[in-house]
Amino acid sequence: MNPEAIRLLSDLLGPSNLKTALEDRITYAFDASGTRAIPEAVLFPRTREDVPEIVKIAARFGIPITARGAGSGLTGGAVAPSSGMVLDMSCLDRIIRIDPGNLLAEVEPGVVTAELQAAVEREGLFYPPDPASGSFSTIGGNIAENAGGMRAVKYGVTRNYVMGLEVVLASGEVIHTGSKCLKDVVGYDLTTLFVGSEGTLGIITRAILRLLPLPEARRTLLALFPSMSKAAETVPRLFKSRVVPSTLEFMDRVCIEVVSKYLESGFPENAEAVLLIEVDGRRSAVNEEMGEVHRVCKEQGAMEIQTAASESERDVLWRSRRSIHNALRRLRPRWEEEDVSVPIASIPAMIETMEQIRRSHGLLLACFGHVGDGNLHISYVPKDETATDSPRLGRARHDILRAAVDLEGRIAAEHGIGSIKRKEIGWNLDQPTLHLMETVKHLLDPDGIFNPGKIFPGEEAGSHAS
Numbered sequence: 001m002n003p004e005a006i007r008l009l010s011d012l013l014g015p016s017n018l019k020t021a022l023e024d025r026i027t028y029a030f031d032a033s034g035t036r037a038i039p040e041a042v043l044f045p046r047t048r049e050d051v052p053e054i055v056k057i058a059a060r061f062g063i064p065i066t067a068r069g070a071g072s073g074l075t076g077g078a079v080a081p082s083s084g085m086v087l088d089m090s091c092l093d094r095i096i097r098i099d100p101g102n103l104l105a106e107v108e109p110g111v112v113t114a115e116l117q118a119a120v121e122r123e124g125l126f127y128p129p130d131p132a133s134g135s136f137s138t139i140g141g142n143i144a145e146n147a148g149g150m151r152a153v154k155y156g157v158t159r160n161y162v163m164g165l166e167v168v169l170a171s172g173e174v175i176h177t178g179s180k181c182l183k184d185v186v187g188y189d190l191t192t193l194f195v196g197s198e199g200t201l202g203i204i205t206r207a208i209l210r211l212l213p214l215p216e217a218r219r220t221l222l223a224l225f226p227s228m229s230k231a232a233e234t235v236p237r238l239f240k241s242r243v244v245p246s247t248l249e250f251m252d253r254v255c256i257e258v259v260s261k262y263l264e265s266g267f268p269e270n271a272e273a274v275l276l277i278e279v280d281g282r283r284s285a286v287n288e289e290m291g292e293v294h295r296v297c298k299e300q301g302a303m304e305i306q307t308a309a310s311e312s313e314r315d316v317l318w319r320s321r322r323s324i325h326n327a328l329r330r331l332r333p334r335w336e337e338e339d340v341s342v343p344i345a346s347i348p349a350m351i352e353t354m355e356q357i358r359r360s361h362g363l364l365l366a367c368f369g370h371v372g373d374g375n376l377h378i379s380y381v382p383k384d385e386t387a388t389d390s391p392r393l394g395r396a397r398h399d400i401l402r403a404a405v406d407l408e409g410r411i412a413a414e415h416g417i418g419s420i421k422r423k424e425i426g427w428n429l430d431q432p433t434l435h436l437m438e439t440v441k442h443l444l445d446p447d448g449i450f451n452p453g454k455i456f457p458g459e460e461a462g463s464h465a466s
Contacts, residue, residue, distance in 0.1 A: 035076030069138030075418025109140025128155035146196030148414030153372030248372030342409030
């Protein structure tokens, strides 16, 4: 990196907040995907006011800049090109204000999602977005990726709770989008533009988040089914009975087998599918809805139904869902993973296609996820554990993404495009739409310093390598 840029950044932040030693840079060379690239420097802004000054220096010297929080992303979005620098936003971790009267919170981007949830719950409030990485992922990363999670079926995703943003542009200017008002049609909706933009349009330094009253009660049920089709058919039956669960998760047979061994849970050997269903709201309504869920599952042929009678029993039921990744890793240390979505009525067809892909490519393939909102997570490895067959895995990946597109689905549901899926983004976006997005990117970031090599297929990211 340019020595003069290093000197200016060191003067701005202090030497301890600028790391250029190889051992420091290596720790920022990856995220939760398989993508790797060692940045030239790692910076730690201590205040929001540091960020526009850093951006001005980066723009002056043409240095790519990638903002990141916990690095929990799964598509390489937080990995900087090896010709650029990482901006670690985790130090900006203040919950500036929780405002019960206006049902909102103002936060800095480095606040950990679960810590915000716990803080607002102490005030009797509720922040619904609940990504699986919530215990360590940060609000800034959640906004950049428009994170989803397990409660999306009833409450929506992160985008539905971002009311306003403070954003540093490539010029170093600071803009403020949105407001504290639920109803706001003053000008274009720039807030939504930045949510899910994967750090390619600006750097988020503050967010106004919408809160809800904390539900009075919740009830949880786990149902085992003899077939995936029976489980899938249960979903529209629940909606038809006017029950909208707060979570509606599923696991396929492979997940059941590995989780059963991992937890020694003793699920029936002939179970082919699990639904984990949770309802919340006022206590009287929750009890009535849970009764309806139980009735529908029974009518749909559930082999076994477990209902939690206490918070500790709820935790036991949730352990099966939360243990999937650990259980799979015990079987094989490294799995390829895809995150796709399809219209919810197409889930049975998607799962049926996954079975065909499993057989045709000789894979061990596990399907689980958020059946209530059409989001499937698919983990796969060669069935022969000694095989290192990258071309075969590549073909399987192609077929999985293609299957989602053929069902009018999307190649990314809640993990973003990043660097990993940018070659396939045209499968979902026609050329005029993609061109408009690239024009917006160029307008806001004409020199391409923000998170290059992400989202768009033609943009390179230095010597980025996987």
